[in-house]
Amino acid sequence: xxxxxxxxxxxxxxxxxxxxxxxxxxxxxxxxxxxxxxxxxxxxxxxxxxxxxxxxxxxxxxxxxxxxxxxxxxxxxxxxxxxxxxxxxxxxxxxxxxxxxxxxxxxxxxxxxxxxxxx
Amino acid sequence: xxxxxxxxxxxxxxxxxxxxxxxxxxxxxxxxxxxxxxxxxxxxxxxxxxxxxxxxxxxxxxxxxxxxxxxxxxxxxxxxxxxxxxxxxxxxxxxxxxxxxxxxxxxxxxxxxx
Numbered sequence: 001x002x003x004x005x006x007x008x009x010x011x012x013x014x015x016x017x018x019x020x021x022x023x024x025x026x027x028x029x030x031x032x033x034x035x036x037x038x039x040x041x042x043x044x045x046x047x048x049x050x051x052x053x054x055x056x057x058x059x060x061x062x063x064x065x066x067x068x069x070x071x072x073x074x075x076x077x078x079x080x081x082x083x084x085x086x087x088x089x090x091x092x093x094x095x096x097x098x099x100x101x102x103x104x105x106x107x108x109x110x111x112x113x114x115x116x117x118x119x
Numbered sequence: 120x121x122x123x124x125x126x127x128x129x130x131x132x133x134x135x136x137x138x139x140x141x142x143x144x145x146x147x148x149x150x151x152x153x154x155x156x157x158x159x160x161x162x163x164x165x166x167x168x169x170x171x172x173x174x175x176x177x178x179x180x181x182x183x184x185x186x187x188x189x190x191x192x193x194x195x196x197x198x199x200x201x202x203x204x205x206x207x208x209x210x211x212x213x214x215x216x217x218x219x220x221x222x223x224x225x226x227x228x229x230x231x232x233x
Contacts, residue, residue: 043223093162106222112162
């Protein structure tokens, strides 16, 4: 099956610093990647949709200048949390959607997540 | 707007007992429906999905789900629960055309007791 990796799996940083999280599709090309945020004991909330070679589309209420998304290739998207604060501490999960195929629906495959703790 | 409701936040079952997790959705047409499982600190694993056709869908790990259009439901079932099934379960919906945005329910935490 399709595999999506995230790096790092866990990161602790000081308030005010920036953190970059990578999302890679290992065995397929993903024209679209999604970034989700999950607070403790809550569901996944879509933050933004990342399309290869174009600007990301952010959901309402998500600060695009704070959560920078880059999708430079068909296998890599990055999320950079700029000037991180303790309230940014969360579990960030990416997913990648394959392109092409016979089905009209292209399934999303999820990464294992990145636990961010901002001190 | 599309939405997913999982009315049970937490469920406890005995090992070997049957399980049913409820999921209701709101969407104007026939949606694509999914069940995912998440172990603590882990990502999501797809258990099963419904796109069209047979309304009873078989998934991995012995799970199945039934799509009932009249009730706008997609409940997850397992005839005999194992201790390793303890996890968080998410029902999700995607619109069937265009953007295909996925909306997740709030999740049901399953506890399995000996």
